[in-house]
Amino acid sequence: MTNLQFLWVVAVAQGVLLVALIILIILNRWFRLRRSARLQPRRRELDAAMQGWAMGRAPAAEVERALARLPVSLAVDALVTWSARVPGERWQDLSRVLANQWWTRVVRTNNRSARWWKRLECARFLSVAATPHDIGRVLRLLHDDHPAVQIAAANTLERLTSPILVTAALEQLPLLGTTVQAYYASALKKARPAVVRHLQQLFRRPDDPRLPRVVEFAARLEHPDLRAPFTALATHRDPEVRSQVARALGKYPHAESVVALRLLAQDGLWPVRAQAIRSLGMIADPATVQLVRDALRDGEWWVRLRAGLALTRFGAAGRNVLLAVEVGAHEASRDMARLVLGLSPQALAEYAA
């Protein structure tokens, strides 16, 4: 074959490929439109059935039938979407009904699939429709290799309370990346009693390097049984633990919390002081107004800001302090008082959040 002949072969092959690609693009678009036109009425039918069932006007069997008429991926999508709108107990009834459907059995068996997207589909389905029989499957998915599957499986904890799953998730928690950890934590909030018991055990290990993460997570729960362990950690040597404790105690308006926060407000590190002052504002104990006023003279701008914002939560007493400081002699606190008094209610609300 000569060079010219070779080039001709390449050119012809390229031409065929170009035409094939153009046909592929057009056909793909056409098939998609047809598929969408075919599925749209079924989606609407499902939405109507779900609406009727959620309001108690239609039997669950109607929802079952409508779901079975959709492709599995769309049925799972619809379940995930609707699960957020229907109350928990009623949703659990549907989960039980769905357990015997042929397509849900297929989805469930996918928890052992070699393909991660099949396992992901299974995890997403179980996150909204798991029954106590699925605990083994969820446990397996929680330990899956693919992080997306793990995350989806962790969502199951919001609906299915099982000490086995909670323990498995909590054990994994400190080993995960910060973001994944926080996401697990939000999923675990629903399973409070089992989680709190486990956390109380973890709090008894002050030298555990996982403690800052555990405290951060525990703070999100706002459970009354965790107040005492938090106050005990106010003198912990790790500043991150102290900072997390200072933040958490704001949600526990109790005399012991105030004592701990008074101590933390004198901390050598400004992030701890700022959090403590913020929490004192949240508790708004009139006896701490003077302490918060003193924080307006702090060398760190952020602590002064937190003090100014905290004073706005003390009602008239706090406002009077700010007005007095605004015309006072101390320049830094005067500027901060002026700044805080000039903030709009929306800005104050945003800072509080």
Place this chain on the structure above:
Amino acid sequence: MSPVIHGADLAILLYFLVLNSFYALLLVLSIPEIWEQTRLAEDEDFQRLMQSDALPPISILVPAHNESATIEASVTAILTLEYRNFEIIVVNDGSKDDTLERLRHAFDLYEVPRTYPETIATKPLRALYRSRARTRLMVIDKENGGKADSLNAAVNASRFPLVIAVDADTLIEPDALLRLTRPFLLGRHIAAVGGTVRVANGCTVKDGRVTDARVSGRFLPGVQVVEYLRAFLFGRLGWNRLGGTLVISGAFGLFRKEYLHAIGGYRTTSVVEDLDLVVRLHRYLRQHKQHYEIPFIPDPVAWTEVPESARILSRQRERWHRGLVAAMWLYKGMLFNPRYGRVGLIAMPFFTFGETLAPLVEVVGYVITLGGLLLGAVNVNFALLFVLVAWGYGMLLSLWAVVLEEVSFQRYRRFGDLGRLLLFATLENFGYRQRTVWWRVKAFWLVFRQKQAWGEMTRKGFESAGKQVTEPSTARRADAQR
């Protein structure tokens, strides 16, 4: 004479064979990558994510230089992004217009003292402002020092561990931040992550949002839609699999701040600070044996306005290539250096010998072929067919990008837009490609003369219904596609 021409022809043929084989490899690698990314993008329950406080807080850095026409709308649009915890730091980089006044008026700014150290040296700051109306907003007024200097000032002021640099004239989709943080949620060790930048020209823009994605009917912006698709949807997805992403668009890229500090922030002397930054990130992280990833994910989208005139486009492309040449020269120590892993052994050689030298080789190829034809040393049929095959390959790559778009995100829903995409993918190789090659060749000459200028870029701005604002403004343009 004839053996010389034949030898040169053979060398050029081999060069293109190797280069195109590599493109073919990227093309093949983009298939599993888009499959995985599409599955992940479809399967996420964003409502649930939004309710979660798990997402990492982000500082959005917005350098602004003479952006008076659009700054208020841009900042308002960013303030309404669907993300739970973020702050915006706008840097007024010594604007000569009333950018700062506009901000002050729109967001009720008040001056605050500086409460953070200058970790990265920048031009002097004039003042810092916070907003009484929007607590997420901070404005830095500083002396003019360029985009990189502004970004460094914003990095210094940022409070959060992740920072994202956004051009003031870039429109970010409401859920883009949420999508951009997906790799973090998947527990990966991310140093930086890039999203897709698309062309906004011709689209309908309302309240700082692209409400209807269209492909412009005009040739230059239309052909750039195809270019951007090619650059983002198959080029970068392919690089994801190879682990050698060297470019994260300066118009839309998320970085871990601790690493930015470690490498001293953006380099102010570079004309393409985004490429320079990513190469230095790779260098630092490899030298320190850190486990990291710099992925590109296709579904977070930002929209940018591309040049509509050949004059402005030529400046932009010239500058991009000037930056590429300079960066490849500056970091030549990484080339074929096994210490830098795939970056040193695959990415740097590709960018040096493929991306950087390609326009030179292409011009030499045209000259030699023409010379050979004039001297009768080259077979006419062979030469014409060779050129046709080379252009045909370019068309294949462009069409492949359109295929990826069609099977994944389908942002352009009308058949008319699809037709325009196909048309521009075909026409791109006839005239447009040769012009861009020429602009890129000129960049070598400017590098040789050590010209550093960014050049002023005329921008029209966005308006509702996809029409353009009539009063032009000058501003530094986005480094979007490269």
